Amino acid sequence: MSGPHRSGPPRPTDPSGLERYYVLTGGRSGPGGPAAGLDVATLIVSRSAPAPGMQHEHEEIVRRCRDPLSVAELGAHLGLPFNIIAVLLADLLEAGRVDARDPIPASTPGHGADLALLEEVLSGLQRL
Numbered sequence: 001m002s003g004p005h006r007s008g009p010p011r012p013t014d015p016s017g018l019e020r021y022y023v024l025t026g027g028r029s030g031p032g033g034p035a036a037g038l039d040v041a042t043l044i045v046s047r048s049a050p051a052p053g054m055q056h057e058h059e060e061i062v063r064r065c066r067d068p069l070s071v072a073e074l075g076a077h078l079g080l081p082f083n084i085i086a087v088l089l090a091d092l093l094e095a096g097r098v099d100a101r102d103p104i105p106a107s108t109p110g111h112g113a114d115l116a117l118l119e120e121v122l123s124g125l126q127r128l
């Protein structure tokens with residue numbers, strides 16, 4: 001009798017998941033350089049098409065970011081935690097394959113975010 005079959009990305013508590021994350025990031029635990037200021041709301045947009053021989057996850061990020069996506073959305077799509085996504089984005093930012101953009105600021109400073117924008121974000125997250 002075989003054990004239960006799991007589908008989807010490994011959970012962070014799964015040893016194979018931790019090993020996978022170590023391999024994906026080359027042992028790095030956090031981003032450096034231009035990616036150090038990333039947060040979950042930072043928008044990522046591709047500057048080029050995926051190149052032959054790219055690491056699969058890098059290729060997937062470049063492909064998905066033809067239209068701007070937040071770091072949080074990328075993590076949800078790829079099933080990877082923030083710090084792993086941030087390390088992968090650091091590689092792509094350094095190579096000039098993606099740009100990181102601050103989220104759109106509120107229309108009037110001190111008055112909070114635009115309600116229509118927040119409703120759009122909520123709608124997008126509900127579709128995930």
